[in-house]
Amino acid sequence: GAVVSQHPSWVICKSGTSVKIECRSLDFQATTMFWYRQFPKQSLMLMATSNEGSKATYEQGVEKDKFLINHASLTLSTLTVTSAHPEDSSFYICSASTLGSPLHFGNGTRLTVT
Amino acid sequence: DAKTTQPPSMDCAEGRAANLPCNHSTISGNEYVYWYRQIHSQGPQYIIHGLKNNETNEMASLIITEDRKSSTLILPHATLRDTAVYYCIVRAGIGATNKLIFGTGTLLAVQP
Numbered sequence: 001g002a003v004v005s006q007h008p009s010w011v012i013c014k015s016g017t018s019v020k021i022e023c024r025s026l027d028f029q030a031t032t033m034f035w036y037r038q039f040p041k042q043s044l045m046l047m048a049t050s051n052e053g054s055k056a057t058y059e060q061g062v063e064k065d066k067f068l069i070n071h072a073s074l075t076l077s078t079l080t081v082t083s084a085h086p087e088d089s090s091f092y093i094c095s096a097s098t099l100g101s102p103l104h105f106g107n108g109t110r111l112t113v114t
Numbered sequence: 115d116a117k118t119t120q121p122p123s124m125d126c127a128e129g130r131a132a133n134l135p136c137n138h139s140t141i142s143g144n145e146y147v148y149w150y151r152q153i154h155s156q157g158p159q160y161i162i163h164g165l166k167n168n169e170t171n172e173m174a175s176l177i178i179t180e181d182r183k184s185s186t187l188i189l190p191h192a193t194l195r196d197t198a199v200y201y202c203i204v205r206a207g208i209g210a211t212n213k214l215i216f217g218t219g220t221l222l223a224v225q226p
Contacts (some may be wrong), residue, residue, distance in 0.1 A: 034214070044158065095158075103160070107157045
């Protein structure tokens with residue numbers, strides 16, 4: 001089945017620094033990947049749609065200059081949280097699929113900004 | 115995408131069947147019903163999906179009413195490891211570009 005891998009699984013960074021999270025589709029090519037954010041005891045919130053070779057599409061209220069998305073290849077999308085602040089601390093999850101198959105999710109990245 | 119309504123929480127005894135309901139009264143003809151679950155601090159796990167007909171796989175069964183306005187996910191023999199938040203989502207088509215919008219889900223607690 002389709003496997004989506006995320007790295008790192010957790011990261012702690014200082015306020016004002018940037019953090020990059022990688023999302024890879026291990027056994028399939030994904031022209032589209034999705035990035036979600038989840039705060040404690042809340043549901044997943046879609047942040048953006050990552051499109052290979054083109055700009056990401058951001059959901060309303062998500063700052064595109066703060067959450068930089070790069071989908072450089074058919075198997076890799078990255079999310080960079082720039083100038084991170086404590087309120088950016090959250091669980092970030094990516095997902096991907098191929099045509100005709102369900103979306104599969106990575107195991108998430110726990111970001112803590114101190 | 116159409117919205118879904120699920121009970122916030124349910125209990126189930128270990129070894130018994132867990133029946134999780136979902137209402138999606140505004141579902142469109144081309145929208146599929148998907149079920150995912152999320153165990154604490156992990157990414158969501160795909161369970162099953164369907165359009166009109168009932169579906170079964172190694173994890174669960176999905177029963178969709180004839181008018182497609184509601185569905186039930188059945189875990190035939192719940193175990194403690196099935197304790198998770200279960201999300202019912204309707205999604206247009208099965209294309210790779212169609213996003214999933216999560217609601218609040220049902221927290222299923224399987225009791226020993």
